[in-house]
Amino acid sequence: MNKHARQLKIREILQQNSVGNQHDLLQLLRDSGMNVAQATLSRDCAELGIMRSKTDGNYRLRFPDDNASSIIQGLVGIEVLAVHSNETAVIIKTLPGRAHGVGSYLDQLRSPLILGTIAGDDTVLLIPTSVENIPALISYIHKNLSKN
Amino acid sequence: MNKHARQLKIREILQQNSVGNQHDLLQLLRDSGMNVAQATLSRDCAELGIMRSKTDGNYRLRFPDDNASSIIQGLVGIEVLAVHSNETAVIIKTLPGRAHGVGSYLDQLRSPLILGTIAGDDTVLLIPTSVENIPALISYIHKNLSKN
DNA sequence: TTGCCCTATGAATAAATATTCAATTCAGTG
């Protein structure tokens, strides 16, 4: 399973080449040793927000340079757009300007899972008391920030 | 021959509605009294530079953002003073008051290397999607924030 | 371990979009 690496490679390829369609991109991916089906590439492109548009008579695959698009991922609270994590921390994406409120709310719950929170404008960083608690923390967040 | 009027109408429709594909756009065009073939609409879309991309799980036709990211890149470059990291995160030092702009710029690139960013006044904290990506993330930052 | 669920994937297929080709219109010209 190297989906992540593959999407990185896609990014790299599109930054260095002018690619007109997914078929060509697929070739370049294969040239670089990553052999996947067209269906998979289509899904990758969708996930990465890649678009195809015509300029100067030629088509080109490109990333959006558009700032406003937010990725709403789960059934989480109205202000919360997504919850992500890596090995050491959890990130909550919120509506613009709402991160502080969400962070405060979580602080006030005084969960033993949470060591601390830092809020920016639309992002809350959660540091867990232990990295082992991250899965539990994520379900805790979903539970406490869910819409219903 | 009302190609021009039609393209204007297309613009108007896309500004007021969320349209997921050309077929739906065609319907809306017809509802407003302009009856053309799918082929014609396809050509109009190409000429107008309209793109289709997936956000929040749905497709959407949209105009390109005239917000040229290469210009922003130049501006962002001169705001960045240094890039540092430890085992779990990356810190970018910026000119006073400029961290938010730099963070937003990085967010908008939607790199799969970046889990999230939090900006203070002159510091951006970057959380990588995986700690293994930190070296790649650092070179990615240098690449995307370089002055030249 | 076993069973269950969730994610990622490919093959086949469906859906969406682009292009080809022939036809039409219209402006300009002899």
Place this chain on the structure above:
DNA sequence: CACTGAATTGAATATTTATTCATAGGGCAA
């Protein structure tokens, strides 16, 4: 008035992209 060429269009078709459906593997709880 014919004729020519360029622009626009629709129908049919080709190409490109997305989704469905089945499967395989990984993580996790019992």
